[in-house]
Amino acid sequence: MRLLSILIFTALATLCSTSFSATGIKKGGFDWEKAIITVEVSGIQYDFRQPWSRQPRQSMKSGVVIRQGEILTTAQGLDNCIMVRLQRLGESRWWEARVKWMDYYANLAVLTAVDDKFFVGLKPAQLSAKAPDKENLHIVRWKGANLEARRVEFNQYIVDESELSFLNYVQMELESVPDQVNNPEILVSNGKIAGLTTSKVEGNTRAIPSIFIKNVLAEQQKGQWRGLGYFPFYWQPSQNPALHQFLNLKGDPRGVVVIETSQLKDQRDIIKPLDIILEVDGFGIDMMGNYKDPDFGRLLLENLAVRNKFAGDIVTFKIWRKGEEQLVKFKLPKFSYSERLVPQQVFDKEPEYLIVGGLVFQPLTEPYLRSFGAEWRRIVPFRLVYLSSVDATSEMPSLVVLSAVLPDYFNIGYHDYRGLVVDTVNNFTVRNLTDLNKALKSPADGYHIIKFQKGDSIKSIVIDANGEADAMARILKRYNIPSASKISSK
Numbered sequence: 001m002r003l004l005s006i007l008i009f010t011a012l013a014t015l016c017s018t019s020f021s022a023t024g025i026k027k028g029g030f031d032w033e034k035a036i037i038t039v040e041v042s043g044i045q046y047d048f049r050q051p052w053s054r055q056p057r058q059s060m061k062s063g064v065v066i067r068q069g070e071i072l073t074t075a076q077g078l079d080n081c082i083m084v085r086l087q088r089l090g091e092s093r094w095w096e097a098r099v100k101w102m103d104y105y106a107n108l109a110v111l112t113a114v115d116d117k118f119f120v121g122l123k124p125a126q127l128s129a130k131a132p133d134k135e136n137l138h139i140v141r142w143k144g145a146n147l148e149a150r151r152v153e154f155n156q157y158i159v160d161e162s163e164l165s166f167l168n169y170v171q172m173e174l175e176s177v178p179d180q181v182n183n184p185e186i187l188v189s190n191g192k193i194a195g196l197t198t199s200k201v202e203g204n205t206r207a208i209p210s211i212f213i214k215n216v217l218a219e220q221q222k223g224q225w226r227g228l229g230y231f232p233f234y235w236q237p238s239q240n241p242a243l244h245q246f247l248n249l250k251g252d253p254r255g256v257v258v259i260e261t262s263q264l265k266d267q268r269d270i271i272k273p274l275d276i277i278l279e280v281d282g283f284g285i286d287m288m289g290n291y292k293d294p295d296f297g298r299l300l301l302e303n304l305a306v307r308n309k310f311a312g313d314i315v316t317f318k319i320w321r322k323g324e325e326q327l328v329k330f331k332l333p334k335f336s337y338s339e340r341l342v343p344q345q346v347f348d349k350e351p352e353y354l355i356v357g358g359l360v361f362q363p364l365t366e367p368y369l370r371s372f373g374a375e376w377r378r379i380v381p382f383r384l385v386y387l388s389s390v391d392a393t394s395e396m397p398s399l400v401v402l403s404a405v406l407p408d409y410f411n412i413g414y415h416d417y418r419g420l421v422v423d424t425v426n427n428f429t430v431r432n433l434t435d436l437n438k439a440l441k442s443p444a445d446g447y448h449i450i451k452f453q454k455g456d457s458i459k460s461i462v463i464d465a466n467g468e469a470d471a472m473a474r475i476l477k478r479y480n481i482p483s484a485s486k487i488s489s490k
Helices: 002-026 210-220 241-246 262-267 301-305 366-370 382-387 433-439 468-478
Strands: 036-046 054-067 070-073 081-087 095-103 108-113 138-143 146-151 154-161 168-175 186-189 192-201 204-209 234-236 256-260 276-280 290-293 297-300 314-321 324-331 353-356 359-363 400-405 420-425 447-452 460-464
Touching: 036 070, 036 138, 054 186, 070 192, 081 108, 095 210, 108 210, 154 204, 154 297, 168 192, 168 301, 192 210, 204 210, 276 301, 290 301, 297 301, 353 433, 353 468, 359 433, 382 420, 400 433, 420 433
Parallel strands: none
Antiparallel strands: 036 054, 036 081, 054 070, 070 108, 081 095, 095 108, 138 146, 138 186, 154 168, 168 204, 186 192, 192 204, 234 256, 256 276, 276 314, 290 297, 314 324, 353 359, 359 400, 400 420, 420 447, 447 460
């Protein structure tokens, strides 16, 4: 009898849950079966610990038809892509697709089917132009041949880094979806697209809101995508009254203080250290760096670099400088991975490397650091973690690291060396693998002298330039490595 009661209760609970979800997604009168698409991506996965290695990679994600012939999804998983296929209407047939447009920094992509017949019977969904109904949010996706709707709870809006870059923009934080395994999933509210989920952070699900997506796609449709801009300076809160007194700012505490402007380049005279930023494009900035957004409420000022703005656009700052208010015009620079000394991403190209006598040298990149696992910031040497947050300069645009040593009697004594940042080779400064390759052509009295940057535990190593060729032939054969180097022509 008790078992029967449990079965009845479970069936009723399932029925109620399904009914609730169906009611939620039909609100607004849109048939999501004709818009939600299953996307399969096949590509190459590179191993940055062994940069000569590769293996196939396959992932599943969702997309949604937004215009005739166009499917919106995220850029996640589309790097090093070989093939994209689509499924529609819960059918088993796969259709060939291609990437029509993509921007990794915004983490957005538009796909299209190779065969126009794919879109017959489908209906574009609309992107919501306003903040969605927080009480009516659902994730809608195909699960096999059935369309599933799962209600999700809204937590907050937050300005944080994109899933694929350290560019900051507004994101939605949702209560975690327990069995959500694919990203993106399509977030809907009242018959319109509310956003695209991207990741899980500290147990919660993040999503790109539709307002941001709509603005980006509107700009992209103009035909000349300018990219996203950003504020290349650092600031600190100004809640300490002594700071305002020091800078002669009267009245209630407000604004934030600029503390670092080295990345402003040709605009250093526009924003300067010790400037207090009072307003950005007419939005007042409080002493914690927040402004009141008309759509999302209190957000960090970084979002104003992408709120209806793109690279090359002008932003007006009201600042306090030397005892008086000033209005200054700032041109948003285009965001790029190369702005960091250690690039955060390396997309759509093979990892570079150069092997010398079994010593493996690579560009120092964050994908290499992330290859140590989810806890890489705790595992890798602290110096490398620190360098990953440093901005590139003209004097130091990039770095080369000794990433590993392939054991051989030619390199005895060096087997445990790794994670060392190269400074010079044969007295030539080395900032990339091209520099290293050139330096190796000028050995000093028959030896290669490799010196590492100050702060590393090992200052330098020496290898025999005359015996290196024979050793390399032996090492490449032993470790089944196809080539001693892979250096980009760029």
